[in-house]
Amino acid sequence: MTSTLPSHPFGTDISTDDILNEISKCRSWEDKYRLVIQMGKKLPNMDETLKEESISVPGCESKVWLTWKKCEGVYFFSADSDARIVKGLLSIILAAVERKPKEEILAFDFESYLKAMDLLSHISQSRSNGIRAIINQLKAL
Numbered sequence: 444m445t446s447t448l449p450s451h452p453f454g455t456d457i458s459t460d461d462i463l464n465e466i467s468k469c470r471s472w473e474d475k476y477r478l479v480i481q482m483g484k485k486l487p488n489m490d491e492t493l494k495e496e497s498i499s500v501p502g503c504e505s506k507v508w509l510t511w512k513k514c515e516g517v518y519f520f521s522a523d524s525d526a527r528i529v530k531g532l533l534s535i536i537l538a539a540v541e542r543k544p545k546e547e548i549l550a551f552d553f554e555s556y557l558k559a560m561d562l563l564s565h566i567s568q569s570r571s572n573g574i575r576a577i578i579n580q581l582k583a584l
């Protein structure tokens with residue numbers, strides 16, 4: 444992946460702890476859903492040339508674009524989707540992997556992270572499978 448990636452706040456200004464804290468304040472699934480969509484709005488739209496360079500993510504019912512670059516031992520990511528909720532879920536994942544070395548990405552407990560937010564039980568099975576497919580792609584870098 445060679446193009447310049449757009450910057451985003453996930454993994455830098457917005458950490459996994461920040462996300463867990465905000466999610467814990469939500470009183471209902473609808474509140475969580477709105478919060479996830481709001482987070483997705485903080486991800487910049489991916490340039491068409493980056494979309495051409497991105498990997499395909501099997502198992503997603505929406506279009507998902509994921510690209511990265513490795514610089515000085517850490518990974519930088521860009522992601523986008525044509526679905527607002529998926530874009531929000533991507534932002535939650537990027538908070539866990541942005542600017543991390545491969546060892547930290549592999550060691551991160553995505554299942555516990557997602558379980559703590561109680562998100563996957565509220566989305567469709569195909570979206571849940573798609574999120575796991577994205578995580579598997581990240582671990583395969």
